[in-house]
Amino acid sequence: MDELRALRYFAEVVETGSFTLAAKAFSVPPSSVSRRVSDLEQALGATLLKRSTRLVQVTEIGQTYYQQVRDILHQLEQSNEAVRSYQAQPMGQLRISSMVGFGERILLELLDEFSELYPEVILDVSLSDELSTLGRDDVDIAIRGGYAPDERVQAIRLMSNEFIPVAAPGYLTRRGTPGAVTELRDHEGLYFRTPNGPSPWLCEIEDQWKDVSAPAVGISNDGKWLARKAIEGQGIVMAPRWLLTPYLEAGELQELHFDPPLRISQNTDLAVFLLYQKQRYLVPKVKVAVDFLVARVKGSY
Amino acid sequence: MDELRALRYFAEVVETGSFTLAAKAFSVPPSSVSRRVSDLEQALGATLLKRSTRLVQVTEIGQTYYQQVRDILHQLEQSNEAVRSYQAQPMGQLRISSMVGFGERILLELLDEFSELYPEVILDVSLSDELSTLGRDDVDIAIRGGYAPDERVQAIRLMSNEFIPVAAPGYLTRRGTPGAVTELRDHEGLYFRTPNGPSPWLCEIEDQWKDVSAPAVGISNDGKWLARKAIEGQGIVMAPRWLLTPYLEAGELQELHFDPPLRISQNTDLAVFLLYQKQRYLVPKVKVAVDFLVARVKGSY
DNA sequence: ATTTTTATTGTTATAAAGACAAAAGAAGAG
């Protein structure tokens, strides 16, 4: 029995919910699909699908088996693609997902440069703060302020993602510059929304982490909007240093210092990571993009 | 082409380093193996093996492909086994790996009970502090004072693994009971060896982690031996509370208290975890063992 | 009850893999 073929048929039947449609997808008669799936069931000694002439239902065990089979088929496809494209030129579609702020501020202009170097690589960039599940079918490269959720995912630290509190000089003269974290309660807060919700202002006082957030006057996942509101003197905002650098240099915003320092997470090393699947580093388009981004970002920021 | 068969042949050739031996393993003529591997290479458009009549060498791309194929075949085998054994009685060999101390103190007697409940499950227990790579071929269930390295690995918190400093009453009257961590320098230390080396005595003083270990008079990964030496008054030992409980209750050892407390890691929630692969929870023997251990340990400790 | 859709079964045809024999090629021994 060609087990792999049977698995592909089975997966397609589950996805389409029909033997006929699955058969069409492979351009074979429905009878072939029926027989192969039956063979598979017999080999496994379990009923994967409950068939009636009108509808096909997946059994419980069939469902879990399907999910695993799907993963396996996908992995195999990726491995094959990696071998096939080995020693070929970087080309084809490259899907990149990035945090919005990083994408707008840094990534997009780098990618313009990348496109000139590798015109045959077609970029498909999506900016979102939701972390897409690398390892499924979606993206080749992801840029996130996070961690590596899986041992098959490689994480390269691109740059620091330290959050710093800032405010407009005008705001500070009007409201006073807070000297201690406890004074923040009497200020206005602009909050960065992460996928885990608005990021609070935390401080470690005598071994205890305390939330010292000011009352909120604005929450957004858009750093530029928050920065603009801060420049207009509407409040204090905590955002990544790399996002604020231009405003700080222009004097539009001013960094605030506290002791102990203000944080948005108990985790000490907040950083921007470039994530990709180890096995896909063999694919030329992925390899050159990873190498390019690491070289350009690590060198400049 | 029966791709899966070709992959199995290829993997076997890589492992045995010979077409002839691989063919023997599948009881087919060497010519079949040769043809299937050639088909595979043609389909992938790459040379996986450099053959000469005397030796078979794996190419670079062949090597990485092999590793991925190996994983895939293994996963498929596991998925198939899960389906096949679905709705069967718990039976067969069950491999459990545990930390030595936990194994001796808690696990082994629980497993005696388990064996009475499920006599058809043949236990294969190995006690070791090295963490074996769950997800490869080795163990079904692992018990470790750690984390989950992979998203496919499920981790259940069994119990706290808090390390506490203790010493014999005799030792304390002779040497004095240390009141502050700084006094520990003038004491004798008995150290637990973890896979990462002897575990130091740490303390967080004013936001800074400091090593306040006493000079070592003994290091071992055997908790009972360390406990005995401590009972004999040879020094202070830091070990998991569950390991020391009987000695504390018997009055042979006495807990030491510091402020801030002594730790062996910056990580706050040290715990004992039961680890298993999500997909293998479907296999009856794995399911009943996980459920049994979780129920018995969580209830009692 | 009849029509329609869908899965299954029967049978034949075709393509792929196995079996066996023989050839080609590389390493070591004499």
Add this chain to the structure above:
DNA sequence: CTCTTCTTTTGTCTTTATAACAATAAAAAT
């Protein structure tokens, strides 16, 4: 340097398995 030996590959035939096509059976909808 030639011969022997071991291993991979090639040639040819046989076997097996899957596709193809037609026909049947079963369930839902009209």
